[in-house]
Amino acid sequence: xxxxxxxxxxxxxxxxxxxxxxxxxxxxxxxxxxxxxxxxxxxxxxxxxxxxxxxxxxxxxxxxxxxxxxxxxxxxxxxxxxxxxxxxxxxxxxxxxxxxxxxxxxxxxxxxxxxxxxxxxxxxxxxxxxxxxxxxxxxxxxxxxxxxxxxxxxxxxxxxxxxxxxxxxxxxxxxxxxxxxxxxxxxxxxxxxxxxxxxxxxxxxxxxxxxxxxxxxxxxxxxxxxxxxxxxxxxxxxxxxxxxxxxxxxxxxxxxxxxxxxxxxxxxxxxxxxxxxxxxxxxxxxxxxxxxxxxxxxxxxxxxxxxxxxxxxxxxxxxxxxxxxxxxxxxxxxxxxxxxxxxxxxxxxxxxxxxxxxxxxxxxxxxxxxxxxxxxxxxxxxxxxxxxxxxxxxxxxxxxxxxxxxxxxxxxxxxxxxxxxxxxxxxxxxxxxxxxxxxxxxxxxxxxxxxxxxxxxxxxxxxxxxxxxxxxxxxxxxxxxxxxxxxxxxxxxxxxxxxxxxxxxxxxxxxxxxxxxxxxxxxxxxxxxxxxxxxxxxxxxxxxxxxxxxxxxxxxxxxxxxxxxxxxxxxxxxxxxxxxxxxxxxxxxxxxxxxxxxxxxxxxxxxx
Amino acid sequence: xxxxxxxxxxxxxxxxxxxxxxxxxxxxxxxxxxxxxxxxxxxxxxxxxxxxxxxxx
Numbered sequence: 001x002x003x004x005x006x007x008x009x010x011x012x013x014x015x016x017x018x019x020x021x022x023x024x025x026x027x028x029x030x031x032x033x034x035x036x037x038x039x040x041x042x043x044x045x046x047x048x049x050x051x052x053x054x055x056x057x058x059x060x061x062x063x064x065x066x067x068x069x070x071x072x073x074x075x076x077x078x079x080x081x082x083x084x085x086x087x088x089x090x091x092x093x094x095x096x097x098x099x100x101x102x103x104x105x106x107x108x109x110x111x112x113x114x115x116x117x118x119x120x121x122x123x124x125x126x127x128x129x130x131x132x133x134x135x136x137x138x139x140x141x142x143x144x145x146x147x148x149x150x151x152x153x154x155x156x157x158x159x160x161x162x163x164x165x166x167x168x169x170x171x172x173x174x175x176x177x178x179x180x181x182x183x184x185x186x187x188x189x190x191x192x193x194x195x196x197x198x199x200x201x202x203x204x205x206x207x208x209x210x211x212x213x214x215x216x217x218x219x220x221x222x223x224x225x226x227x228x229x230x231x232x233x234x235x236x237x238x239x240x241x242x243x244x245x246x247x248x249x250x251x252x253x254x255x256x257x258x259x260x261x262x263x264x265x266x267x268x269x270x271x272x273x274x275x276x277x278x279x280x281x282x283x284x285x286x287x288x289x290x291x292x293x294x295x296x297x298x299x300x301x302x303x304x305x306x307x308x309x310x311x312x313x314x315x316x317x318x319x320x321x322x323x324x325x326x327x328x329x330x331x332x333x334x335x336x337x338x339x340x341x342x343x344x345x346x347x348x349x350x351x352x353x354x355x356x357x358x359x360x361x362x363x364x365x366x367x368x369x370x371x372x373x374x375x376x377x378x379x380x381x382x383x384x385x386x387x388x389x390x391x392x393x394x395x396x397x398x399x400x401x402x403x404x405x406x407x408x409x410x411x412x413x414x415x416x417x418x419x420x421x422x423x424x425x426x427x428x429x430x431x432x433x434x435x436x437x438x439x440x441x442x443x444x445x446x447x448x449x450x451x452x453x454x455x456x457x458x459x460x461x462x463x464x465x466x467x468x469x470x471x472x473x474x475x476x477x478x479x480x481x482x483x484x485x486x487x488x489x490x491x492x493x494x495x496x497x498x499x500x501x502x503x504x505x506x507x508x509x510x511x512x513x514x515x516x517x518x519x520x521x522x523x524x525x526x527x528x529x530x531x532x533x534x535x536x537x538x539x540x541x542x543x544x545x546x547x548x549x550x551x552x553x554x555x556x557x558x559x560x561x562x563x564x565x566x567x568x569x570x571x572x573x574x575x576x577x578x579x580x581x582x583x584x585x586x587x588x589x590x591x592x593x594x595x596x597x598x599x600x601x602x603x604x605x606x607x608x
Numbered sequence: 609x610x611x612x613x614x615x616x617x618x619x620x621x622x623x624x625x626x627x628x629x630x631x632x633x634x635x636x637x638x639x640x641x642x643x644x645x646x647x648x649x650x651x652x653x654x655x656x657x658x659x660x661x662x663x664x665x
């Protein structure tokens with residue numbers, strides 16, 4: 001395996017070339033037209049490739065690549081449904097259905113942030129304050145996911161501690177977002193997007209060709225189903241090329257509910273109500289630009305999320321063929337035909353005797369050798385040798401699967417390019433996240449609370465909010481290191497946005513009957529139910545928060561005795577509750593004034 | 609199919625490619641359909657946005 005500990009001169013040349021190109025493009029940008037607003041002010045269109053890739057680069061980050069790629073390594077190709085929904089919902093539906101109404105309404109009302117759009121549409125200061133507060137409080141969680149993903153990769157690639165990598169990552173982020181990186185410079189975003197696409201294409205082709213082709217690689221993964229760790233099999237894992245077992249009322253269906261409700265539904269619905277993505281629609285010149293961005297956006301997402309999910313799953317085959325050799329004693333034969341066995345790992349001492357490795361439990365193995373050996377007491381036994389899965393190689397830590405695979409399987413130079421691609425992905429997403437945090441604090445909270453009396457200091461508030469948000473995100477990354485935490489933080493934030501904002505956002509765009517009270521009530525219910533579910537029902541999050549243990553005397557969920565309920569994602573409960581609230585409260589409250597509706601929807605008013 | 613036995617998984621695999629093709633088709637068909645002229649409201653919005661962004665630099 002390649003040495004991953006030191007930074008060689010090739011690495012330094014690659015990094016410097018990339019940084020200098022980015023700096024040059026940034027300098028060119030700052031001299032003249034740089035952001036979408038500048039293009040629009042100049043009356044010019046943005047090239048659809050630039051528009052789509054800079055949008056995609058905002059959407060895709062280390063969370064998707066390292067976090068969800070690792071989850072695919074753990075749970076398998078069922079995650080490909082998230083690729084499908086990301087394109088169908090996150091691109092096609094979002095651009096074709098929401099893009100133009102959002103753009104038009106935002107411009108009509110002079111709204112520049114997502115909370116401002118909702119606040120002005122419903123003529124409600126409370127709605128703007130509530131939305132701004134929610135974003136300011138919870139966006140750092142999503143930023144922490146991005147930061148953890150990048151830091152885990154850098155730590156694995158350069159053989160340094162996670163804490164050191166996190167510190168470096170945080171400093172780079174601070175240097176990027178605090179002085180001026182908040183402004184979405186479209187050409188640098190596009191360069192970053194193109195680097196990401198190139199890296200993903202290479203990764204995909206390399207992985208398939210190194211495993212003998214598409215069909216062969218998939219078949220090898222299918223044949224490894226019995227190597228799935230026992231704890232995952234018990235909750236319904238049926239192999240990396242199969243959906244988890246579906247049903248209700250037994251723990252053997254838990255994985256289906258984790259994957260489908262938590263990861264696939266939460267993220268794919270949540271993307272529709274992401275404040276920073278909705279604002280992107282407003283920066284577009286026309287409907288035509290939105291239409292033209294759809295194909296490029298779809299190809300970008302296919303590569304950017306499809307590749308890590310496929311590679312994450314297939315890394316198990318690569319490690320089973322080329323990973324570190326493991327020796328040990330037979331515990332149980334799993335599949336005699338393919339020579340798969342459960343083996344207790346052993347270590348050899350200086351005298352040549354073998355003893356049980358106290359640090360490791362039994363692992364599934366593809367047996368390659370059988371040799372006579374002596375144990376510590378001198379007795380002879382058959383020593384099995386062979387290789388195991390990516391999950392075994394990283395000790396079950398899903399967030400390390402993609403970094404470990406790239407460090408072990410790919411050329412060293414690619415690891416550096418991939419790190420740059422990840423850094424690019426992280427920076428374009430984080431500049432947008434912190435821009436949203438800053439505007440939520442400055443424009444939506446500070447200016448609304450002071451009712452616009454002191455406009456100038458809100459810029460200072462924005463900068464302070466960005467620094468505070470960064471500090472919170474770093475603290476969360478540092479403090480919380482749990483199972484596939486990158487994907488979970490992302491899913492929590494996306495789910496919370498979906499439940500709190502989506503009904504009111506749809507109502508704002510498409511309905512003239514939804515009322516201010518209905519929208520506010522639906523947002524409160526969406527957030528309230530989501531937080532209740534996270535703190536008291538969903539066992540992984542509830543157990544980490546700890547309140548439920550105090551209330552129940554040690555249980556990790558109020559519904560711990562009711563199988564599957566503790567795995568159901570909050571969005572499945574909170575979104576229908578919020579939608580119902582929107583409809584019911586709107587039905588019994590006074591509709592908006594016709595004059596205001598005419599201002600929001602002038603074309604519809606003209607038709608009427 | 610493709611070495612994947614579970615139809616739900618290869619449906620997701622092929623579905624992802626298919627929906628990308630649909631997006632390509634959508635973009636091709638609608639490439640010149642919609643209007644491309646910014647309105648007065650669009651220009652006013654962009655000017656305000658530019659002022660906020662410039663102040664942030």
